[in-house]
Amino acid sequence: MIHSCPDFHSGSPPCHYAGAAMAALPYTMRTGLNARSLGTAGRRICCSKNDGIVVNPVTVAESEIDKKVERFRGWLRSMGHEECNLKLQKCPGNDPAQGYGMVAGPGGIHKGRVVVKVPRRAFLSEETARNCPLIGPLAKRAALSTWQIMCLHLLCERARGQQSPWFSYICLLPFEIELVGAHPLLWPQRMRREWLAGSPMLDIIERRLQNCREDHEALIAAGASELMPVGTGSGGFITEAAVRWAAVILLSRAFSLDLEEQVQGPVEFYGRSIALVPWADMLNHCSSAGKDSCLAYSRVSDVATLRAHKSYTEGEQVYDSYGSNLSASQLLLDYGFVDQENQNHAVDLPASVLAPLKSKSNAILLEAVGLSISRSIYTLTPLGVDESVLAWTRVAVASPRELVDAGWREDSRGASSAMVYFSKPVSRENESEVVRRLLWACEALLNKYPTTLEEDTAMLVASDNTCNQVVSLPWARKQALRALISEKLALRGAQRVLWQRLQKLRSGLSLDLLEIQ
Ligand SMILES: C[S@@+](CC[C@H](N)C(=O)[O-])C[C@H]1O[C@@H](n2cnc3c(N)ncnc32)[C@H](O)[C@@H]1O
Secondary structure, three states, rough: OOEEOOOOOOOOOOOOOOOOOOOOOOOOOOOOOOOEEOOOOOOOOOHHHHHHHOOOOOOOHHHHHHHHHHHHHHHHHHHHOOOOEEEEEEOOOOOOOEEEHHHEEOOOOOOOOOEEEEEEEHHEEHHHHOOOOOOHHHHHHOOOOEEEEEHHHHHHHHHHHHOOOHHHOEEEEOOOOOOOOOOOOOOOOOHHHOOOOHHHHHHHHHHHHHHHHHHHHHHHOOOOOHOOOOOOOOOOOHHHHHHHHHHHHHHHOEEEEOOOEEEEOOOOOOOHHHOOOOHHHEEOOOOOHHHHHOOOOOOOOEEOOOOOOOOEEOOOOOEEOOOOOOOHHHHHHHOOOOOOOOOOOOOOEEEEHHHOOOHHHHHHHHHHHHOOOOOOOEEEEOEEEEEHHHHHHHHOOHHHHHHHHHHHHHHHHHHHHHHHHHOOOOOOOHHHHHHHHHHHHHHHHHHHHOOOOOOOOHHHHHHOOOOOOOOOOOOOHHHHHHHHHHHHHHHHHHHHHHHHHHHHHHHOOOOOHHHHO
């Protein structure tokens, strides 16, 4: 798959509307909003176990936790929420998941049963931010992005304490200090540079950190720090560290909602929007839980629901899916962990590693279809690359003659049909160059890692097999190793497949048969 650079900054476009005031709902949410959750979720973390860097500094008494959970459940009930036989509790120390988790209640849960039913009125979303008398006007005036609005919303609600409609929910979110060492966006610099050396994941984290700095500046410039009255204990609630915390909370627990179908009256909604869905975001992820256990939003009932992907006995932890095809590195980058079931080996690379483009004309064509070399990334898996990557690379290396044959005249009208032309091999020379470039990219990346696949695997196995705390690796380091191993498996597999393709090309196999075989 080749696509334009994904980032948490590229959220849905702002949806401006003035909803009618509805007193009982947080910040006057409108009813009948035609939104649907895509189930591509986000989630969160808690104290890092045995990290060597940060040992959980916050020890909260059991009774304190119980009180918080009870208050949260009470608030959800007042929002019309049904618990669906799930019990929220702290994960035991030997559980790979950290913080809270959900367990099946009396009688257990059957496969396919609805386990989460959260009414829309409990969501914390861009919509509730825009309807908030504090945030809405400022967000509009300063033309803040969706992501910045959500960060500000979360930080304001946190600073408002008991005045916030989401107080009991926010009390259950992990503090900054609990997240250090558990989420890569908050890992100390030395840790991320050492543990992710050579991996494209490192660049993604650095870019996200830069985004956090820019978001902080944008919020300050918009006057957000003046939003909270002085003397409420909220002083300095928009710090750079706080913006990073908000980013981690959104990345690791927000759900992506599809509002595409909504066009009602004078108000229009486009694309996707992010929302925090309290209670639904307390479930931990399991990579063997597929699409069926992603959150789905019904605009008919205005409720977000989720089903059990298997049967659970009473007391067993219930999992959902944060996205059915998430790779190990995506899990690490967004959620801070890689579960052992994950077998989605993949590595995302910037298209620039396939450079240089043959000429300016090739660059213009790729730009015309929104896939410029500087902003595109592509995915390699053990099966190689998909058709879109092959088409992109064929265009990148195409000769002037091949561009003309594709009908490309450097005006954007012919761009799409030219891309269709390149969706099939265009010449033996072009195709061989495509495969060679992809092979170079695999080789170059594998050489950038300071350790090999075998060394990483041996390190992880040794750590898992030892009871000796001195040799065993910190929890976060193991997550990083799993993601690195997964990337290297993807690269090795892709190399094998690409070599086979090159051999076929060299053997003189017809280009048509190349596609079939
Ligand atoms: C949406 S939250 C889930 C609830 C969370 N455990 C809590 O305490 O609020 C997502 C976070 O939970 C943790 N988590 C979820 N699934 C996990 C898993 N399979 N293994 C380890 N940690 C997991 C990660 O820290 C992740 O960022």
